[in-house]
Amino acid sequence: MSANEGPAANIGLLAPAPAVDRSASNVMDLRQLRYYVFVADLKSIARASAHLGVAGPAISRSIAALEDELQTPLFERDGRGMQMTDAGIMLYGSASKILRDVELVRQQVMAEGKHLVGDVIVGATPSVIAMAGAGLIKTCRERIPRVRPRLLEGYSAYLQNWVLTGSLDVALVNGLRPDSPRLISECLAVERLFAIGPPGMFDGGPVGLADLLQKALLLPSLQNPIRSLLDAGAASLNLSVSAELEIDSVTLLKDLVRHGMAPAVLPFGAVKYELETGALSAGPIVDPEITSDLYLIYLADRPPSRVASEVIQLLLEVLRQVVAGKEKHGFVEIRQRSAGRRR
Structure with missing residues (x-):
């Protein structure tokens, strides 16, 4: 074996690895995963754009890049919005876990100081x-x-x-x-709901739901959970709730009750100060009791x-x-x- 044929010479004959153009490769990053999870939740690029404060075309490009990299569609577009494909559902679960783990690491590092700040x-x-x-x-x-x-x-x-x-x-x-x-x-507490009226309407004692429902009530809109709880209580008595007016402002609702327009239903704390001053009256709803x-x-x-x-x-x-x-x-x-x- 000649000197040029030894092991060192053989190593020298290995071709160098080709350079990789990293700029041309698609690599999933946290930003892309975050955009994807928002679109999956909201079923709309436009809604995700509004929530994230990011231009819609940028989110569209990010989703397209993910689909290109994974070589599979992640969404199907229909009349209900953007629905995840089977591959999209798989990515959603993994992406959500990755984002959650990254956030936990960030919080743990920030909490290492001696004092909470x-x-x-x-x-x-x-x-x-x-x-x-x-x-x-x-x-x-x-x-x-x-x-x-x-x-x-x-x-x-x-x-x-x-x-x-x-x-x-x-x-x-x-x-x-x-x-x-x-x-x-996480459920942390349970509150009772109270019938709220102008001074003198209620004496602090229990108020039967059937009696309360004989009156038209000032109520929040249907999206408010108090409304759905009251509707469920009424349904258990084969009764219905009559709304005098729908109001999504606690301050205005209390003011209208105080002026005698109609009674309302709220948790106790929402009228705590008005009850202390005598500006309103209240009683817990019973038969059935309604809790939130x-x-x-x-x-x-x-x-x-x-x-x-x-x-x-x-x-x-x-x-x-x-x-x-x-x-x-x-x-x-x-x-x-x-x-x-x-x-």
Whole structure:
């Protein structure tokens, strides 16, 4: 064997690996997966564009690039919008898990400091804000002074939309199980619903639902869970609900009740101050009793951070103090959060 025929010479004969043009290859990234999950949930590029604040053509190109890379259609277009194919459903499950895992890693890294620090935006119904809002702010300042909770009040349907668009970190909504697979829900409390009237209409004692339904009521629109709970209670008596007027403003609804237009149905906390001052009267609805579950909701791929989880725990603590104290309230039960849910 000559010198030129040894092992070293043979290695030298290997052809160099061809250069790879990375710019021309399609590689799935988190941005593409996020766009895909939004389109899959909302069944529309236009709606996903509105929620994400991203131009529709950019989302379309992202979806097309995914389909090109995977060499299979991910959506079928029909009259109901964009429906996932079998391959799309498979990608959806994996993409949702990837996004959730990435978010958890981000939160864990951020929470490694010695003190809880940060902002958290919490949405809640008027009843929860009235019963626990001030107590929560006070307790947060005492216990976690470097955390700044921001409370936003709204109807449950609006709060759900704000969570979906990322405007809220978490929200507490009444009687509303999320209708999007992107949302996770935890039942944290149960509230009773009350008949609300002008001064003197109710004396604080129980109000039979059948008697209440003899009157036309001021009610929120059909998308509000209070309306569906009242309709279900009426159906159990083979009765129906008559709406004097549909109003999606708690402030206006209470004002119209106070002026004697018609009674209404709300959780106790929503009229707490008016009952204390005598501006309104109320009584718990019975026969049947109507209760509303209070759900904590948040995005599946953006679970509550350590900071948000601590604020939620303090909120539940404040609510338990309300229930244990002498102050009137409408809560039937305050539950513990599962340890596995906390971050």
